[in-house]
Amino acid sequence: MSEITILDKVIKNVCVVRPNQQSVEKLDLGIKDGKFAEIASEISSDKAKEVFDAQNKLGFPGLIDAHMHIGIYQPLDRDAVTESKAAAMGGVTTSLNYIRTGQYYLNKGGSYQDFFPEVLTLSEGNFYVDYGYHIAPIASGHIEEMQYLFEEHGITSFKIFMFYGGYGLHGLSDQQNLFLMINKEERYDFAHFEFIMRGLTQLRECHPEAKDYLSLSLHCETAEILRAYTNIVQKDKNLTGLRAYSAARPPHSEGLAIAIASYLAHETNCVNINLLHLSSRKAVEAALTMQTAFPHINFRREVTVGHLLLDVDAPTGKWAKVNPPIRPREDVEYLWEQVLNRKIDWIVSDHACCAAAKKASLQNPDNIWLAKSGFGGTEYLLSGVFSEGSKRGMSYNHIAELLCWNPAQRFGLWDKGDIAVGYDADLVLFDPNETFVVRATESESQQGYTPFEGMELTGRVKSTFLRGDLICDHGQIVGSPRGCYLKRPYREAQP
Numbered sequence: 109m110s111e112i113t114i115l116d117k118v119i120k121n122v123c124v125v126r127p128n129q130q131s132v133e134k135l136d137l138g139i140k141d142g143k144f145a146e147i148a149s150e151i152s153s154d155k156a157k158e159v160f161d162a163q164n165k166l167g168f169p170g171l172i173d174a175h176m177h178i179g180i181y182q183p184l185d186r187d188a189v190t191e192s193k194a195a196a197m198g199g200v201t202t203s204l205n206y207i208r209t210g211q212y213y214l215n216k217g218g219s220y221q222d223f224f225p226e227v228l229t230l231s232e233g234n235f236y237v238d239y240g241y242h243i244a245p246i247a248s249g250h251i252e253e254m255q256y257l258f259e260e261h262g263i264t265s266f267k268i269f270m271f272y273g274g275y276g277l278h279g280l281s282d283q284q285n286l287f288l289m290i291n292k293e294e295r296y297d298f299a300h301f302e303f304i305m306r307g308l309t310q311l312r313e314c315h316p317e318a319k320d321y322l323s324l325s326l327h328c329e330t331a332e333i334l335r336a337y338t339n340i341v342q343k344d345k346n347l348t349g350l351r352a353y354s355a356a357r358p359p360h361s362e363g364l365a366i367a368i369a370s371y372l373a374h375e376t377n378c379v380n381i382n383l384l385h386l387s388s389r390k391a392v393e394a395a396l397t398m399q400t401a402f403p404h405i406n407f408r409r410e411v412t413v414g415h416l417l418l419d420v421d422a423p424t425g426k427w428a429k430v431n432p433p434i435r436p437r438e439d440v441e442y443l444w445e446q447v448l449n450r451k452i453d454w455i456v457s458d459h460a461c462c463a464a465a466k467k468a469s470l471q472n473p474d475n476i477w478l479a480k481s482g483f484g485g486t487e488y489l490l491s492g493v494f495s496e497g498s499k500r501g502m503s504y505n506h507i508a509e510l511l512c513w514n515p516a517q518r519f520g521l522w523d524k525g526d527i528a529v530g531y532d533a534d535l536v537l538f539d540p541n542e543t544f545v546v547r548a549t550e551s552e553s554q555q556g557y558t559p560f561e562g563m564e565l566t567g568r569v570k571s572t573f574l575r576g577d578l579i580c581d582h583g584q585i586v587g588s589p590r591g592c593y594l595k596r597p598y599r600e601a602q603p
Contacts, residue, residue, distance in 0.1 A: 113140065113145065113146070113155065114155060114157065115146065115151070115155050115156040115157070116140050116141070116156070116158065117138075117139040117156055117157065117158045117533075118136055118137065118138050118151050118153060118155065118156035118158075118159050119136065119137045119139070119160045119162055119167075119535065119573070120136045120137075120151070120153070120159060120161050120162060121134065121162045121163060121164050122136070122162040122164075122165070122535075122537070123167060124167045125166055125167060125168045125169075125504045125505060125507070125508050125527075126505065126508060126527055127169070127505060127508040127509040127513035127514075127525065128505070128513065129505050130503075130505060131505070132505075134164065135147055135149060136149070136150060137151075137167070137527065137533070137535070138151050138155070139533040140576075142575035142576050142577075143523075143530060143531065143532060143533055143575075143576075144527060144528060144529050144531050144532075144533050145529060146529065147528070147529060160571075160578070162537050165537040165539055165570060165571075166538040166539075166540055167527065167535055167536065167538070168199065168490065168504075168508055168511070168535070168536040168538055169508060169513070169524070169526050169527050169531075169534060169535065169536070170199065170201025170202060170512070170524070170532070170534025170535060170536060170572070170573070170574065171198070171199045171200040171490055171512060172200070172201075172202040172204065172511065172516055172519075172524055172525060173195060173200045173202070173203055173456055173459065173489060174204045174410075174454055174456050174515035174518075174519060175204065175206065175385070175456035175457065175459075176195075176203050176204065176205045176206070176458070176459040176460070176486060177205060177206055177207075177458070177459065177460035178191055178203065178205045178207075178239075179205075179213050180212050180213055180460050180461075180462075180482070181212070181462045181463065181466055181480070182461070182463065183230075184213070184214065185230040186234075186554075187554075188230070188235050188239075188589075189234050189235075189589065190461070190552060190553055191203075191461050191484065191486070191553055191554075192234070192235040192236040192237045192239070192591060193552035193580075193585050194461075194486055194487040194551055194553040195459070195486045196237055196552075196572050196574070196579045196580040196585060197569065197580055197583060197585075198486050198487035198488060198489050198490055198569055199569040199572050200489060201237050201238060201524075201532075201536075201572065201573075201574045201579075202237060202239070202240070202516075202524055202534070202594065203235065203237050203239045203240075203486070203591075204239070204240045204242060204265075204515070204519060205241050205242070206243075206244065207227060207241050207242070207243060207244070208243070208244035208269075209223055209244075209247070209250075209288070209289060210246055210287060210290075211287050211288075211289065214227070216289065217288070217289030217290060218289075219249065219250075219253065220243065220250055220253045220257060221253060221256060224241075224243070227241065231593065232593070234591075235589055235591030236574075236580075236585065236589045236591055237574060238534075238575075238591045238594050239592075239593060240262075240521075240593065240594040240595075240596060240598075241263060242263070242265040242266065242267050242325060243257055243265075243266055243267065244266065244269060245266060245304050246288050246290060247288075247290045247291070248294055251303055251304055252307070254266060254307050254311050255311055255314065258311060258315065258318070258322070261595060262520075262595030262598075264318065264321050264323065264520045264596045264597070265322075265323050265324070265382070265519055266304065266308060266323075266324050266325070267324070267325045267326070267327070267384075268304060268325070268327070268369070270326060270327055270329060270368075271327065271329040271330065271331050271431070272284070272287075272288065272296050273296060273297050273298070273331040273332075274334075274335060298368065298372070301369070301372060302372050302375070305324060305372055305373060305375075305376035306376045308322060308324050308378050309376055309377050309378050309379075312380075318520070320380070321380070321517075321518060321519060321596070321597065322380060323380035323381070323382055323408075323518060323519070324373075324380065324381055324382065325382040326365075326366075326369045326381065326382070326383060326384060327384050328362050328365035328366045328391070329357060329361045329362055329365050329431070329432055330361050330364050330368070333358065333360065333361035334356065334361055337355065337357070337361070338356040340356075341356040342356070348476070349420070349426070349476050350420040350421075350425060350426075350428055350433065350434050350476065351420040351421075351436075353433045353434075353476050354433040354434065354435050354436065356433075357431065357432055357433050359387070359390035359391055359439070360390050361432075362387065362388060362390060362391035362394070363391055366383060366391060366395050366398060367397075367398060369381070369383075370398035370401070370402055370405065370407075371402075373402070374402045374404075374405060378405075379405055379406050380406050380408075380518075381405055381406070381407050381408070382407075382408045382410060382518070383395050383407060383408070383410065384410050385410055385412045385456070385458055386409055386410065386411050386443070387411075387432040387434070387439065387443075388432075388439045388442075389439050389442040389443075392409065392442065395409050396451060408453040408514075408518055409446075409451065409452050409453050410454055410455070410456060411443050411447065411452050411455055411456075412455065412458045412485075413455055413456070413488060413489050413493060414428070414430060414434065414457070414483070414485055414559065415434065415435065415439075415440065415443060416440065416443055416492065416493070416496060417488075417496060417563065418440075419434060419437040419439075419440050420433075420434055420435065420436050421437070422434065424557075424561050424562075425474070426468055426473070426474065426476055426479040427467065427468075427557050427559045427561075428483065428559035429467075429476060429479045429480070429482075429483075430458070430481055430482055430483060431481045444496070444500055447497070447502070447510070448497075448500055450506075453514050454510050454511070454514045454515045454518075455489070455510045455511060457485045457486040457488075458482070459485055460483065460484065461484045461553055461554060462480050462481075462482050462483060462484075462555065463554060463555055463556055464555070464557050466480055467479055468480075483558070483559050484551075484553045484558065485559070485560065487551050487552070487553065488546060488558075488560055488565070489511065490511060490538065490567070491544075491565045491566075491567050491568055491569065492560070493507055493511065494507060494538070494540065494565075494567035495565040495567050498540075498566065498567070504540075512525040513525040513526055520598060521594060521596065521598045522598055523598055523599040532575050533573060533575055533576035534573065535571075535572075535573040536569055536571070536572055536573075537569070537570045537571040538567060538569055538570060539567065539568050539570050540566070540567050541566070542566070542568040542570075543564060543565070543566045543568075544564070544565060544568055545563070546560040546562065546564075546565060547561065547562075550583065574590065574591070575590075577590060
């Protein structure tokens with residue numbers, strides 16, 4: 109007689125939304141040791157130590173917010189606490205964060221062999237969700253450290269900030285070396301980007317088992333175009349606010365950078381390329397053109413929830429300043445068109461908590477040029493995509509692919525992104541009918557404002573489970589931080 113498995117928890121009456129499926133199915137979910145252990149139409153409550161009734165809510169896999177910035181504007185250990193709480197509120201159970209040496213973040217240069225262990229120390233015990241990091245090789249010596257970062261710390265994804273060639277985080281910089289904290293003789297330019305790509309190609313050749321998930325992400329804007337157009341726009345008194353900022357960092361700057369990056373990828377045989385936060389028609393059209401020109405390059409295309417919900421006429425104005433900029437409404441609608449056409453691979457928040465006191469100039473608070481770039485929004489990722497996507501006929505399963513499955517597959521998170529036996533029991537219970545108005549005061553983030561303030565969204569996260577543990581319930585954080593660092597590839601590949 110076989111022994112009956114005693115489950116740690118059964119979550120009953122879940123309308124399960126899985127990626128790569130065509131429908132939603134009402135099921136019970138059995139959890140043991142942090143994994144989905146049994147999935148069936150009916151699981152006896154007697155088999156579990158604990159029973160949770162989902163009351164027929166939608167159940168999405170825990171979201172993977174594949175583009176966040178923790179510790180950019182305040183100390184990393186403090187930022188991790190508050191902003192991962194915000195993530196949990198929004199159904200995010202995995203936070204992948206871009207980080208680099210130089211000003212901001214830890215505000216230091218030097219080797220990643222010194223820098224990254226400090227990042228891990230500051231992170232440990234402070235995240236309410238699981239977390240990982242993407243790393244930007246800033247100095248030439250960092251290229252040689254990519255192998256160390258992969259082999260020792262499971263870093264499978266790297267980044268290039270193309271506009272840093274002549275810009276800092278917020279504007280024109282003629283002291284690139286001071287901003288990036290690199291030696292005077294070094295340049296952060298197209299040649300450096302090429303050598304990063306060559307370094308990643310070499311790493312893939314050394315580790316053929318990782319060839320599908322060692323990737324390079326790019327922020328595609330060109331400093332020369334930004335410099336010229338900012339000079340023009342600042343003299344034009346008819347352009348103000350977000351509309352002026354969009355004109356100063358025009359869409360063709362994105363398109364040109366995408367073309368350059370794509371050709372360099374072709375030249376270096378750097379075949380896994382992620383084009384980040386595409387904000388405009390011209391950017392997406394350039395990305396699709398490059399896919400046709402270089403079919404052997406495995407491109408992935410990303411957009412943010414901010415660029416899908418906001419336009420240059422957003423009433424929150426300066427609070428919505430970000431790089432690349434929020435665009436006119438026609439660009440927003442084009443982005444949605446391409447999302448629905450499955451030309452976009454994942455949607456993220458690009459969450460970068462910038463407190464109100466730092467965001468706006470105290471002397472001239474409405475001056476868009478003096479405002480800092482970036483804002484938070486991970487807590488609205490699922491609700492924002494669901495609310496606007498549903499209006500446009502987007503299926504629940506497609507949402508699960510964009511917010512869960514696709515980033516998991518790209519970044520080597522094999523046990524994340526789906527609701528299936530053997531996967532981490534990361535789950536979001538979601539009410540598709542509840543409508544709410546976004547208020548910054550209700551968020552766990554320390555930002556103190558949101559560019560989505562006053563926006564009415566339909567669909568709200570009710571409960572978030574991380575590896576089977578309830579971490580957020582009806583907007584309230586439950587328990588202490590239990591997020592784990594995800595050394596990638598995370599667990600064994602699924603068959």
